[in-house]
Amino acid sequence: MSTIPLDALPMETLRRRSSSKWRTYPADVLPLFVAETDFPLAPAITAALSDAVAIGDTGYTPRENGLADAFAGFAQRLFGWSVDPARVRPTGDVMMGVVELLRATTRPGDAVVTTPPVYPPFAMCIEEAGCRVETVPLVDTGAGWQLDLDGIDAALAAGARAVLLCNPHNPTGTAHRPEALSALAEIAARHGAVVISDEIHAPLAYDDTPYTPFLAASPTAASVGYAVTSASKAFNLAGLKCAVMITAAEETAAVVRALPPEVEWRTGLFGAISGVAAFGGASDDWLDALRARLDGNRRLLGDLLRAQLPQAVYRMPEAGYLAWIDLSAYGWGDDPAVRIQRDAKVALHHGPQFGAEGVGFVRLNFGCAPDVLTDAVTRIGALAPA
Known part of the structure; x- marks a missing residue:
């Protein structure tokens, strides 16, 4: 520290x-x-944005913007997570990424599992993607909260096609344990479902509870999962509109590559510039x-x-x-x-x-x-x- x-x-x-x-x-x-x-x-973000304003760097966001390499380095330093930069693709914000991934991995009318109490836009984004919300509340253990794996298993068995995970969880601040994430991945794989993990609060995990990215929880998690994250919560950059979608297997990477080009074009240039300054090590x-x-x-x-x-x-x-x-x-x-x-x-x-x-x-x-x-x-x- x-x-x-x-x-x-x-x-x-x-x-x-x-x-x-x-x-x-x-x-x-x-x-x-x-x-x-x-x-x-x-300070590195202030400097990068100030320089951009000074030279009028306010145009379109290029495809090669440095975010993928910067995020891969950040993930390795903070979490010991090896991310292939070729499997990192930007978009405008985390919820935008979630909607597009749901559209790509579900069909209209499919049920998507959420684990309330949970970030209110989850339900709105599921509906925007044309799907239905299936709630499986967190279990209050008396000491904390954990995923109801049996409940999620039952919901997927009944036809739900995706789990929208919040890791770390908003609003409880729970860093889901690796064994729970691994078990969730096995359940999803068994039912042919996907897990989309919102990991926007991950950079602010405290040292007394090690944080595990979903895609790093197990080989199965890597095969069924998508992660979406951003510098926006930790570095207070929400208004600059930049997030990244990460995959860890060829099949899921192909899904992200097939998303419409506009998904990437929505990334704000100032968001990309500040994201590189946030993730690149100087911050x-x-x-x-x-x-x-x-x-x-x-x-x-x-x-x-x-x-x-x-x-x-x-x-x-x-x-x-x-x-x-x-x-x-x-x-x-x-x-x-x-x-x-x-x-x-x-x-x-x-x-x-x-x-x-x-x-x-x-x-x-x-x-x-x-x-x-x-x-x-x-x-x-x-x-x-x-």
């Missing part, structure tokens, strides 16, 4: 931003909902510093909840900067974020949007300064009975 401290930008600077996080609510509301962070960009120290700051924040959040909201149920995420918190004990309704935004002036993500399993929950973004996090939880705590 880097010893270089990474501090969030001051609030007066953040409120000059024009992104969704800072334009959705009035200025008296602390926005801890959407997955944007409050830190300055990695590794910055990423280490970010993880160190987020590690402190996820622990601080636990302390704050114990002090301010002792009936809240919170398990530290194993990856990312999103906390999944059960506030049902406080009787604030199925969607506690509504009252919290109205009365505490803190905007959190609405738990029920992640599925029926999110009733009574909120998702909190702790990718901010510790004092902002403290202020937010203190405000919410003031709503709780004495």
Whole structure:
């Protein structure tokens, strides 16, 4: 881990931003909902984008843009995962990649398995691809969450043709274990199904829980799987529109190669430029510093909840900067974020949007300064009975 401290930008600077996080609510509301962070960009990214602007480099994104090699090096350094750059293809964002892969691997009307509580756009993207959502909720073990492999097996046996996996999982922050991923791959192979793995939060996996990419879980996973990821969550680049689709077998690589050229043309040039700067090695120290700051924040959040909201149920995420918190004990309704935004002036993500399993929950973004996090939880705590 880097010893270089990474501090969030001051609030007066953040409120000059024009992104969704800072334009959705009035200025008296602390926005801890959407997955944007409050830190300055990695210096290598700032330099690359500044140079591009200075020379007017704002044209079309070339096919050979450096992303494949940069991502392959990044995967090897962070995860010990050997990726063939020839099997990396860019697109505009992760959900765009998911939709196109579903269109290529399913037929209209097919069922696609999701594992709620899960990122709300999963359902929307499955429907955009012409498929139906088949939910197999995560299993709450009392200590964490895990895939319901028997339930997924039954859904595929009943005709579902794909599993849309979130690894690490949003909103729980679960880094799925290699044995579970390997077992999932065997189930998919047995039923002739595919697994499409959204791995956008992988660069923010913490050291105390080693992260396993789905395609690296086993030879079978490599044969049935597709991964889609981006620098956008870890490096706060969502608005620049760039993601990569990765395969690890010739048959799946052929599917990606056969996607329409427009899938690749949708990649933003600034997204590709910043993605190379993020993945290429020059931003590794910055990423280490970010993880160190987020590690402190996820622990601080636990302390704050114990002090301010002792009936809240919170398990530290194993990856990312999103906390999944059960506030049902406080009787604030199925969607506690509504009252919290109205009365505490803190905007959190609405738990029920992640599925029926999110009733009574909120998702909190702790990718901010510790004092902002403290202020937010203190405000919410003031709503709780004495």
